[in-house]
Amino acid sequence: MAGHTSVGHTPRWHYVVTSAPESWEMALGDIQRADLSARIIESLAPGLFVVQSEFSPARLGDALWAQGVFVRHVFPILETVDCCSYDKAAIIQAATCLGRVLDPTKTVSVQTRVMPGVGMTPYDLNTPVAEALTDRGFAIDVKHPDQAVSILCGPSKAYVGASSVKDNLSDWAGGARRFAHDPQSVSRAEFKLLEAVELFSIALPKAGRALDLGAAPGGWTHILSDRGLQVVAVDPARLDDRVSEIGLVTHIRATVQVYLSRHVTGPEFDLIVNDMKMDAGLSARMLGECARLMKPDGASIMTLKLKAKHPHKQIKGAVQILSRHYRVVGLRQLFHNRREVTVYLRRRSLERS
Numbered sequence: 571m572a573g574h575t576s577v578g579h580t581p582r583w584h585y586v587v588t589s590a591p592e593s594w595e596m597a598l599g600d601i602q603r604a605d606l607s608a609r610i611i612e613s614l615a616p617g618l619f620v621v622q623s624e625f626s627p628a629r630l631g632d633a634l635w636a637q638g639v640f641v642r643h644v645f646p647i648l649e650t651v652d653c654c655s656y657d658k659a660a661i662i663q664a665a666t667c668l669g670r671v672l673d674p675t676k677t678v679s680v681q682t683r684v685m686p687g688v689g690m691t692p693y694d695l696n697t698p699v700a701e702a703l704t705d706r707g708f709a710i711d712v713k714h715p716d717q718a719v720s721i722l723c724g725p726s727k728a729y730v731g732a733s734s735v736k737d738n739l740s741d742w743a744g745g746a747r748r749f750a751h752d753p754q755s756v757s758r759a760e761f762k763l764l765e766a767v768e769l770f771s772i773a774l775p776k777a778g779r780a781l782d783l784g785a786a787p788g789g790w791t792h793i794l795s796d797r798g799l800q801v802v803a804v805d806p807a808r809l810d811d812r813v814s815e816i817g818l819v820t821h822i823r824a825t826v827q828v829y830l831s832r833h834v835t836g837p838e839f840d841l842i843v844n845d846m847k848m849d850a851g852l853s854a855r856m857l858g859e860c861a862r863l864m865k866p867d868g869a870s871i872m873t874l875k876l877k878a879k880h881p882h883k884q885i886k887g888a889v890q891i892l893s894r895h896y897r898v899v900g901l902r903q904l905f906h907n908r909r910e911v912t913v914y915l916r917r918r919s920l921e922r923s
């Protein structure tokens with residue numbers, strides 16, 4: 571397989587698609603909503619499959635940015651190499667040759683994933699391919715690349731592609747955004763907020779006030795106060811001592827319903843975040859009620875917790891409620907989301923709410 575194939579006049583592309591293991595059907599649904607002709611041609615592992623589509627990488631990427639939720643990462647297969655367990659040199663050569671489809675004025679990262687049971691590590695391929703691309707004049711940028719050479723090594727085949735990371739939906743191999751462990755962190759939920767800020771390119775306010783709904787044990791509050799925001803943290807549960815002792819943090823030990831019934835001031839918050847463990851529709855309604863507390867140019871980041879059945883219906887219902895007050899700017903199942911999705915919202919102008 572090299573580049574796309576054509577049957578009649580219809581070009582067909584093959585893509586490696588990655589989602590959370592339990593979300594693969596929804597991820598396929600996302601692609602098929604854009605391109606009705608798309609179909610799975612190989613299932614490699616839960617949440618890892620090869621799809622055939624008539625859409626080019628740029629068109630598929632645009633469609634998934636606009637409407638997709640569950641696809642975490644996608645890359646076009648431009649070459650395959652058989653028996654990859656034995657033939658590192660062939661994979662390195664195939665990946666290096668794909669430099670020809672890349673823009674030499676833009677940065678590139680080599681992103682390798684190796685499936686279990688294959689006798690090599692990503693490092694075995696990343697380093698020689700990156701060195702060969704450097705020799706050809708490419709600037710390597712691992713953290714914020716413009717383009718990626720993507721390699722997935724399966725037990726009998728390596729899939730190799732080259733594309734813009736925007737079309738891939740993520741700067742990271744397979745969309746797996748890992749953060750270094752911070753000994754100061756108070757909950758793993760912190761990674762969700764960090765990932766959302768990065769993926770949706772959110773410019774957090776440098777000062778001002780934030781409201782954190784469902785704040786305990788305090789991971790999100792910790793991040794926001796660390797960035798200089800005064801945080802009102804609402805949760806009936808206890809905050810970690812390291813967070814409750816921060817001077818910028820006020821803990822309201824109550825449910826959001828009680829907080830809203832007592833809190834009657836005008837718009838005062840620049841940012842409202844909501845990670846409440848709550849039905850998605852109810853959580854959206856609560857955030858809707860909070861719109862009156864948000865400044866006109868305010869932003870919000872929330873998670874929607876999903877029940878097993880009909881996730882799209884739950885998302886659609888919540889988005890309808892949110893849309894009365896907010897514009898949905900981003901909606902995605904992040905690498906750090908489990909049975910939930912993350913939504914990035916901006917306040918609609920006040921007269922429309």
Ligand SMILES: C[S@@+](CC[C@H](N)C(=O)[O-])C[C@H]1O[C@@H](n2cnc3c(N)ncnc32)[C@H](O)[C@@H]1O
Nearest residue numbers: 757759784786787788789790825826845846847
């Ligand atoms: C996933 S945890 C939040 C984790 C938090 N974002 C962090 O970074 O540490 C969900 C929280 O929602 C809170 N919660 C559930 N229902 C709530 C309600 N009605 N009002 C306020 N908080 C609520 C729970 O007490 C729980 O602490």
